Amino acid sequence: MLSRMTRGAFILLEGGDRTGKSTQCRRLVEYLQGAGVAAQHRRFPGRYRTTTIGKMIDAYLAGSTQLDDRAIHLLFSANRWEAVADMKAALQKGITLVVDRYAYSGVAFSAAKVSGLSLHWCKQPDIGLLRPDLVCWLDMPVDAATQRGAFGQERYERVDLQRRVREYFAQLREPDWLVLDATQSVETVHEAIAQHAVDVIAVCQHQPLREDLWQ
Numbered sequence: 693m694l695s696r697m698t699r700g701a702f703i704l705l706e707g708g709d710r711t712g713k714s715t716q717c718r719r720l721v722e723y724l725q726g727a728g729v730a731a732q733h734r735r736f737p738g739r740y741r742t743t744t745i746g747k748m749i750d751a752y753l754a755g756s757t758q759l760d761d762r763a764i765h766l767l768f769s770a771n772r773w774e775a776v777a778d779m780k781a782a783l784q785k786g787i788t789l790v791v792d793r794y795a796y797s798g799v800a801f802s803a804a805k806v807s808g809l810s811l812h813w814c815k816q817p818d819i820g821l822l823r824p825d826l827v828c829w830l831d832m833p834v835d836a837a838t839q840r841g842a843f844g845q846e847r848y849e850r851v852d853l854q855r856r857v858r859e860y861f862a863q864l865r866e867p868d869w870l871v872l873d874a875t876q877s878v879e880t881v882h883e884a885i886a887q888h889a890v891d892v893i894a895v896c897q898h899q900p901l902r903e904d905l906w907q
């Protein structure tokens with residue numbers, strides 16, 4: 693039987709700190725809503741910080757608790773798994789989700805630590821999660837990112853770590869990613885993302901949700 697239901701698209705923005713992800717997420721949601729597309733902004737750990745797991749992540753990032761690198765990695769992953777039902781419900785209602793960070797950040801940040809967790813190990817807990825329909829990688833040299841304002845006090849806001857994170861994003865990059873030079877103006881980056889987002893929303897609206905990340 694043919695279904696008339698159309699689903700929303702899962703659009704993901706990834707990249708290091710200070711690359712403009714939050715600004716671009718807001719701009720894209722505003723643009724889509726202005727064009728009559730139902731769209732919502734989500735972020736990881738972000739909105740899901742109100743959960744018990746989210747609060748543990750917050751305390752860790754603020755430096756008020758210490759955790760084994762593997763334990764915090766699994767908590768970040770669990771924070772995505774606990775959001776799956778909510779994300780699926782929104783997508784199935786036809787709402788496009790514009791998401792700030794996801795499993796690629798999860799793997800890149802954990803692998804970038806000096807303890808040297810392997811990419812292979814880091815990917816395992818996120819296998820089978822919802823797969824984004826579009827991944828936009830906002831990429832720029834870390835020196836250029838720090839010129840936009842010094843890093844803050846959070847645990848991962850260090851230049852050496854951010855450099856390794858960028859290298860791991862490059863290793864995780866898949867052929868269908870939209871790679872953007874994030875040193876360009878907000879408007880230029882926005883236009884590229886918006887154009888691709890509109891195309892992806894049209895293409896995937898009649899396709900089933902993809903629950904096969906890294907499978």
Ligand code: 2DT
Pocket residue numbers: 709736737753768769793794795797798799801802848
């Ligand atoms: P923000 O800078 O976006 O507030 O993120 N992180 C994030 C991980 O280490 N693993 C993850 O799975 C995710 C989603 C990246 C806070 C920090 O948390 C890191 C920066």
Ligand code: MG
Pocket residue numbers: 709846
């Ligand atoms: Mg940050």
